[in-house]
Amino acid sequence: QVTLRESGPALVRPTETLTLTCTFSGFSLSTSAMCVSWIRQPPGKALEWLALIDWDDKKYYTTSLRTRLIISKDTSTNQVVLTMTNMDPVDTATYYCGRVLNRGTIEGVDYWGQGARVTVSS
């Protein structure tokens, strides 16, 4: 059974770097077709995709935040880490990780974590 869980700080100061970890089970990121994605949702707003990493270590980032994001994986610990630099209060959101499949075409998120709420405030 596939599960994902996000972890990281609940409060970040402006200009600091946010580091979030997605710990998953039920699949391996060294297996073909497996990908993990990060999505966020500001309070009262829509879902916003941030980044994706695949089994072959190929990485994709949303254009608007490309310069601030880094996604990486550790297949030995079944973890994916997202770092976001220069945090601002507008980055306050719930951050989700999710599994995505690429079976010839990249699909949507088929399993979601419970989310990690991050507040950016001094």
Add this chain to the structure above:
Amino acid sequence: QSVLTQPPSASHTPGQRVTISCSGSNSNIGRNYVFWYQQLPGTAPKVLIYKNNQRPPGVPDRLSGSKSGTSASLAISGLRSEDEGDYYCAAWDDSLSGLVFGGGTKLTVL
């Protein structure tokens, strides 16, 4: 401004049928699979439809998904109070090389 366009809200009475639309382009819905999610307050999105029209185990068959060209729809028949929530469509966009979401539709069951 979301890449996929959804109506912001819909309201219907119990027992009715509702259709939520999702409009995109050739680079996303036109070429790739559409997923639909339901999100209840304070919870993570739940997959209702994957690969355009497939239901995961546990999702009732009164929910259905369809796709035609660059648009997709989610239909819910026999509307119930527990169907209230926010609904999102999503698809990979080949031009943006990213996953794109609709702005969400808030469904109210009167």
